[in-house]
Amino acid sequence: MTDPAIAVDDVVVEFGGVTVLDGVSTTVPSGTFVGLVGPNGAGKTTLLRTITGALDPTAGSVAVTGERLADRSSRAASRLVATVPQSTASTFAFDVRRIVAMGRTPHVDRLGSPTPADRRAVATAMERTDVTDFADRPVTEVSGGERQRVFLARALAQDTPVLLLDEPTSDLDVNHQVRTLELVAALVEEGRTVVAAIHDLDLAARYCDELRLLADGRIRAAGPPESVLTDATVEAAFDTRATVVDHPVTGTASVTAFAGVDAGDAAGRVHVVGGGGAATPLLHRLDAAGFDLSVGPVGAADRDAETARALDADPVTVPPYASVDDATRATVAERVRRADATVVAPVAVADGNLPALRVAGETTSLVVVDGGPFEARNHAGAAGRRVDATLRERGHVVAAADLVDAVRTAVAADGDGVRSQYGSVDSDGPRP
């Protein structure tokens, strides 16, 4: 069997008597992209620095392609591993091309000048990281995100089998985040091995072959992203409530954290009127709080339907582009009546949700999230203004941030409160 690209064996790192890595063992197979995830201070940077040999572990050992980097000359080690540090602040005003060319140092003969192959490697690295346009600018005068790409270009120009990246996308805009991780994935396809500390769990799940979840100096979970990122592992490592679902577009794990949401001890059935993704964040909050959920009516392929299925929240769906038939209407009405509270997401009034809005409006335990269909600006005319005023006066309208508390109160008051009377004021029906 060939050696793994990286083997970390029972590594302990202490700083001034404080144990930062506490017996970390893991291997990274050659040609894979492994993401290091975990909370601030978990030890990700420390582990990367130990792998490069920049830090000597208190105990344990690290091998890269079967060799201890500490036993190699720094020039030889630099032909094996390239790194992009978390902070790329540079004090020297070298131009970008010169910074990238520094990646060739371990390959260039000490006395010789760069060869055409060196120049080609620099040009290709700049192109692949999209920095060619500002190749002649001083690195001190480019933006933080541009500088991050310059240092990735330097690492690419170094042309090593192993790349270690500390937060390679932290300063990048959304376009360059995705482009950079696609570039990294392409490098891995070409046979390189990459380990990257990544804070964005969704991006890590989307691009990495495997993850290592680090917390309190230990690896808490290791393997494919979907096995590492679960509600339980994320909650334990990050000390927060969290829900992990399949992302509707990428199909990979998508993590939503809820700081300050109580442990899921809330009881009660809640029906949510949503559509177009408006209910998705609300469903996550309500699910994390512990409510039993139903949703609808929503299109079968709607984002809210996907979320509902992922959370076992029982969506009432209609086929795409179909109108709501009598049977569906009756099902929704039944769900609303059976629920201990009904939540209306900030949706626009549409033929599809109008029947549900009508039924919801007649319940006593209605929670309307601010910006929704009952708002005056979403209705034409006096009827709309009356609906809005009545609901606000009766305390049914809340900000999304206050949703869980409002639903707890509504559930407790179910059957007890005054009717929201949306039904009675809406004599001619709201108009979109």
Ligand SMILES: Nc1ncnc2c1ncn2[C@@H]1O[C@H](COP(=O)(O)OP(=O)(O)OP(=O)(O)O)[C@@H](O)[C@H]1O
């Ligand atoms: N040189 C050092 N001396 C003392 N303590 C250090 C040193 N380097 C790191 N630490 C401590 O070790 C712990 C782990 O730090 P590390 O930078 O490895 O975490 P991290 O997981 O990369 O965090 P972040 O996500 O915030 O970048 C932290 O508590 C940090 O304060």
